[in-house]
Every structure is written in C-alpha cells, then in structure tokens.
Amino acid sequence: MKRRWIVAAVLLVLGMPVFAFGISDVYQKNIYDVGHLKPVDSVLKVKVGDPAPDFTLPAVAGGTVTLSAYRGKKNVVLSFVPAAWTPVCSDQWPGYNLARKIFENRNAVLLGISVDNIPTLFAWTGQMGDLWFPVLSDFWPHGAVAKRYGVLRSNGVAERAIIVIDRNGIIRYIDVHDINERPPLESIVKALDGLR
C-alpha cells in the first residue's frame, strides 16, 4: 500500500509538465505593459494634399530606404508604431504580414517605422516571422522623421499613425490613431482603394 502511494506521488510530479503543456505566445513575458496612454500626444505638421516630406532611414534588413525612391512607381503606406516590445505594437505588423497581397494588388509598399534602434528592432521583429516589408529605424537623430511629420509624442516615441502617400508623393490619408488601439486593416485598404 505504501509503495503504491509513493509511485502515485512520482507519477503526479512527472505528469505535471503534461498537465501544464500549454505553450505560451511567441513574446512570452517579454512585453512591457505601458498601461493606458493619452490617445494622441502630438500635433500633426502635415495634412492631406501636402507633398510627403522625404526621408532616408536605415532598415533592419540592412541598407537604407528613401521615400522618394518610390515616387512615380508605388503608393506608400507609412506605419509609425510607438515602441518595440509593447502590447499593441507587437500585434500590429504581424497582421500586415498576412496582407501582402492586399498591398501589392493596390500597387503599394508598406514601410514600418519606429524610433527604436536597429538591434532592438531586429530582436523584436524576429519574433514576428519574416516580415515582407522594410522596418525602418528612426532612432537617430532621435525621432527626426516622426517629428517632421508631427507624430512624435512628448515622451520621445512615435504615435500609432498610418499615412498613405500616392505614387506622386502626395499625402492622401492620415490616421493618427489612438495609441492604445490598433487601426483596423480595412481602413488602410479603403484609403488605398481611394487612390485608384
């Protein structure tokens, strides 16, 4: 009888990993909870109809990307996100990874922009799978591009903003979204459809 209970105890301990075999989400516990933030904390410096300010930024994949290189060729969607390793941002670009055809069918490229530095963005986006679009670092001079567009918040991170630029380099859509929420994909699609 005594041995039977010892065996049961051992089996229970061995069985615990099976009982608790749930596999955590890819980010595990590495997401920093920023809490609820002021929805918008900047003043736009551009408006629909303006020529999009040009920029050149380093890409996580290497090299640089210059906005004006797409002029006359592609529509461009700028996706500013506030910061790596934060809740909403971490669940935004991975969805755009599924939407590649949606962008391509509308002759558009997507440029992801964050004020984080390249190593941070490398580690963070590596959790998202192979992103098809360039991820650009607006780290130095810190947030200069975000500031030029008027989407740099007072604490030095960017807004969660979507800016659609047509192939002529003209801004056609701006959504400085509530930083606490993810812009719905269909709003981007609708803006791109409006360029046709």
Add this chain to the structure above:
Amino acid sequence: MRRPWWKWKAVFLSVAVLLLSVPAHGTAGFPYVPGDSLEDLSLPVPADGAYRAYLGLSGSGNFTPADVSAPVLLIQIFSMYCPHCQRDAGNVNVFYDLVEKDPALRKQIRILGIGAGNSPYEVGVFRESYGVPFPLFGDGDYRIHKKLGEVRTPFYIALKKDGKGVPRIVFARVGGIEKAEDFLAFLIRETGLEGKKP
C-alpha cells in the same frame, strides 16, 4: 519520530488537489475553471449556411455553446495579428481534418474560432490566408476577449455537454495545437469521448 504512512497519504492528497486545482500554465487571467458553463458566451449565428449546418444551428440572431449540436465544442481564441496563431493555423486545419475524417468523432466535435480584436474583414483575411475550413467570428471590440480574461493567443477552451446538455469547461490552455494528432488524443482523453484515436 517518523510520521506514519497514512499521514503521508493525507499530505500527498492535499498536494495533489492543490496542484490539480491550479489552472494550467499560461491561463492566468482566465476567470473560469473546469466545470464552469461559459453560458454567457454569445456569438452571431453565421450567415453562411455551411457554417450553420456544421454547428447545427438554424435561424438568425445569436447562439451560445449550448446551441451547438455536438457534445464537444473546441473554441479557439486567435488573432490575425498574432504570429503564434499564424504559425499554428495549419496545425489547426490538420486537427479539423482528423476529426472530420473520423466517422465517430465528426459527430461529436465541433471547432470554432474567435478573433480577439479582429474585425470581420480581418477575420476574413486570416481565413483566406490559411484556408480555415471551420467558422471564425470577429471580436473587434474585444468584448469576448475581455470576458475571457484577456488571455494570450492562441488559446483553447474545450467544452463538453453534461447530462443536462449544459456545456462545461473541460480544459483551457494557452499555446498552439502544435501536433494535431497529439492534441486530438488529449482532447479525446480529457473529454472522455469514445472514438478512434489518431
């Protein structure tokens, strides 16, 4: 002084009850425990007739897990924006196929997905990207996700109807299905379903 073996038995039983009452790893925040009914979960009856037939529903309006015809319902909480959900989508489809190809199991198990924070459009992109064959529902305002304790995704809840037809939670877990055969065997074991093991 040595403690008699029957006292160790009492200690063991106490520890076992304690361990088994703790939710599985990663279910932190999930406000339900096995045996709860989840009866307040309400979803719209699908407009697609094939999905209505799959779930055993008719008419319009909303339905609850109790309205689903099969005795076991697996609810997947996912997001189009979740990399883990994307990687696991193919495994979930394999799981669905395993169930549907088994004459006994296909009468007993249904699966549906709820896209946390996903609009119907975004759910549609996920469905199309991975060819998801079972019904998916949007939860754009996170209403359901909040009710479920804002669990990480993917998250699975297995319900089984009791003798009175009330669906009761059998288990809940965070993480992907990974290997469909193993997950199905686990589901069969935990729900006590009779059927051919894969």
